[in-house]
Amino acid sequence: MTTVEETRKRAERDALRNRIHLCPDPELLQELLQGLAENEKRYGYPSCPCRIASGNLETDRDILCPCDYRDPDVEEHGQCYCALYVNEAVHKGIEPVHSIPERRPMNKQMAALGMGEESTETLETDEAEPTDRKLLYCKQCGYVVLREEPPYKCPICGAKRELFGEIVVGEIKVREI
Numbered sequence: 001m002t003t004v005e006e007t008r009k010r011a012e013r014d015a016l017r018n019r020i021h022l023c024p025d026p027e028l029l030q031e032l033l034q035g036l037a038e039n040e041k042r043y044g045y046p047s048c049p050c051r052i053a054s055g056n057l058e059t060d061r062d063i064l065c066p067c068d069y070r071d072p073d074v075e076e077h078g079q080c081y082c083a084l085y086v087n088e089a090v091h092k093g094i095e096p097v098h099s100i101p102e103r104r105p106m107n108k109q110m111a112a113l114g115m116g117e118e119s120t121e122t123l124e125t126d127e128a129e130p131t132d133r134k135l136l137y138c139k140q141c142g143y144v145v146l147r148e149e150p151p152y153k154c155p156i157c158g159a160k161r162e163l164f165g166e167i168v169v170g171e172i173k174v175r176e177i
């Protein structure tokens with residue numbers, strides 16, 4: 001079982017690797033780490049502590065911490081949605097921790113509530129349905145991932161999304177995206 005301390009160390013390592021910081025407010029930081037550890041115990045994966053999870057990994061994949069929205073939010077707003085990860089200015093107290101707009105698309109929020117086209121029920125019963133996910137690779141380090149869009153940044157080498165290409169298996173060639 002992942003403890004709060006293990007969750008903290010994992011978050012610290014991730015912040016270091018991405019040259020960002022953890023929340024400067026110790027109480028808020030502790031609450032967020034506890035929330036993550038509790039979600040990991042409940043669902044088997046660390047879903048975002050300030051968003052509703054469905055309990056279905058496929059539906060919640062975009063909000064596994066660090067979520068798909070962290071890097072653009074830190075870049076644009078100086079912090080992620082929960083403020084677990086912040087930039088230098090927020091870390092130093094030059095900018096305050098504040099609430100920011102939700103970047104997660106509405107259809108995904110609805111799916112987490114079991115509503116809309118992407119509901120957990122649909123995903124569970126229609127596993128063979130084709131999805132929009134593509135096999136993508138990072139041209140800089142070779143990291144390969146199956147998802148709808150390239151990540152904002154490569155989680156391995158930090159390359160920007162423009163450096164991702166699509167592997168088209170049937171055609172045995174690599175297509176520019």
Ligand code: SF4
Nearest residue numbers: 048065067080081082
């Ligand atoms: S908003 Fe922050 S705490 Fe929540 S999943 Fe994204 S990175 Fe983690």
